[in-house]
Amino acid sequence: MSLLDVQNLQVAFGTAKVVDDVSFSIAAGEKFALVGESGSGKTVTALSILRLNQDVNYGGKILFEGQDILQRTEASMRAVRGNDIAMIFQEPMTALNPLFTIGNQIAEVLMLHEGISAKVAALRAIELLDKTGIPEPQRRALSYPHQLSGGQRQRAMIAMALACKPKLLIADEPTTALDVTIQVQIVELLNQLQREENMAVLMITHDLNLVRHFADRVGVMEKGRLLEVATTQDLFAAPREAYTRKLLASQPHKLVNTVDSTAQALMNAEHLRCTFDIKQGWFKKTQFVAVDEVSLQVRPGETVGIVGESGSGKSTLGLALLRLSSAQVSGEIAFAGNTIGAMQSYALRPLRARMQVVFQDPFASLSPRRTIEQIVGEGLALHQPQLGAEGIRKAVADGLLEVGLPAEIMSRYPHEFSGGQRQRIAIARVLVLKPDLILLDEPTSSLDVSVQQQVLSLLAELQQKYGMAYIFISHDLAVIRAMAHRVLVMKDGKVVESGATDVVLSQPAQAYTKRLLAAAVYAGTKDGAANTQ
Secondary structure, rough: OEEEEEEEEEEOOEEEEEEEEEEEEEOOOOEEEEEEEOOOOHHHHHHHOOOOOOOOEEEEEEOOOOEEEOOOOOHHHHHHOOOOEEEEEEEEEEEHOOOOHHHHHHHHHHHHHHEEEEEEEHHHHHHHHHHOOOOOOOHHHHHHHHHHHHHHHHHHHHHHOOOOOEEEEEEEOOOOOOOOHHHHHHHHHHHHHHHOOOOOEEEEOHHHHHHHOOOOEEEEEEEEEEEEEEEEHHHHHOOHHHHHHHHOOOOOOOOOOOOOOOOOEEEEEEEEEEEEEEEEEEEEEEEEEEEEEEEEEEEEOOOEEEOOOOOOOOOHHHHHHOOOOOEEEEEEEEEEEEEOOOHHHHHHHHHOEEEEEEOOOOOOOOOOOOOOOHHHHHHHHHHHHHHHHHHHHHHHHHHHHHHHOOOHHOOHHHHOOHHHHHHHHHHHHHOOOOOOEEEEOOOOOOOHHHHHHHHHHHHHHHHHHOEEEEEOOOOOOHHHHHHHHHEEEEEEEEEEEEEEEEEEHHHHOOOHHHHHHHHHHHOOOOOOOHHHH
16 A cells, blocks of 8 residues: 555635646655646645645545545544645745744754654754754754754754654755755755654655656646656656657757957956955854955856855855945946946946846745736836836837736736746846846755756846846856856855856866766756756
8 A cells, every 4th residue: 555645636716726636646665746836836735735725625535544634623633634644845944934933944843743842852952953964963953043044954954854753754845045055965965864763755846857866656737737757867857748758858059159358347347355244152252264365257248157055155255246245345336337246225226227237036036916017117217217107108018028927917016926927927037228237146046957048048038129238146057158258256255266157167177166067967957068058
């Protein structure tokens, strides 16, 4: 008998059926992956196993150890959740309670399901943090979620999920938006813990290449339906469905155009240093150096990539170049012939329209209370008020059309769109100003591979059309290889290696760059030139 047997599952929100006749099984100790694009029904299917979807109608059966989950009472489900079936959520910062320490949140699970004392639960929480590879587990148990890095928060979520030694672990996009080196660590950790505990794992992901190193079998979903199920080896060797073949082929390919290497630099930064003051008690402060002695140039129409792990200083450097950082910044920054490093805010404002930024998470950077027309037109109203209401409305409509969105969406709100559509709206917001330079801070890290390729192609097309320069921050080396003319590799605030992208990523001179490339290969990122051109 299978540990989990999903039979003809149907999930509907009102009249909208989002999961339609899905059937699959997972044996004890097996690693099974559900893959597909956003909106394919993967996460809804996973949440159905724990009955965590709100206001839905279910059909079919979900048999766990022979008992139908869909027929259980809510009281009996509370005994199953976290005890027999546990879940690692996609965004640990959202899933973890910001008001309680990590140790308390893990201990709560143990006290609830095993009835042990708070003291024993606290000691077990420290053991679990140590088991998942968090350094100084005694100290980290007393930390709050915001005091941990992204990788540490994900490890804490895994520790919480494993607290009661579940028979089935559901991992929903456990490595999305993590650096490739951290991705490797998390996947290896899940592999190790799965072997030690002999638990079954259901991984939800849109990254087919990632499951190559993890899953025994794979199910591919599209638009709520399960298209095919096969062993991992068979799926990659001979995918049956055209949709699966499209997902496998959705790797970034070379999109850069030639740039005049003799052109005068649009932006030039010399000896940039960014520091933050960190409080040590009531009166004492210590200085943290986030960016240390970094110099770079960006020419018109050129893309300069910045890569490195979390905490390497990539985003701090990008924001400092645009004078958006809260850090203390020293060094020289010149933009379009203007020295902007020490320029007052009022004097800098006329240049703001010429240098714009697209952030990593469009859902967080787009105001939920404003319509798309208001969001995209805000910059025009500020920088080009002479256009008037009708002129701004026309420019907004034209900007949306350029990023592949119809003008009819202007009256809608950000929550009504998919991740890829929201990122297109964020690009339209900066595009309407026709800037000379755009800072792209991880703009595709949380997007499906096929949507990612659409956004990258759009950015390349717009760069060719308008001659814009990009500063492209990413931890995805395949994306950088596809988009960047030159690349800077950062570690601990310093540039450890820089040069032409093909040279640096094909013949790295530094051990750190070689380690990033090795991690990218393991995580499924194609790093060979033939794969990205």
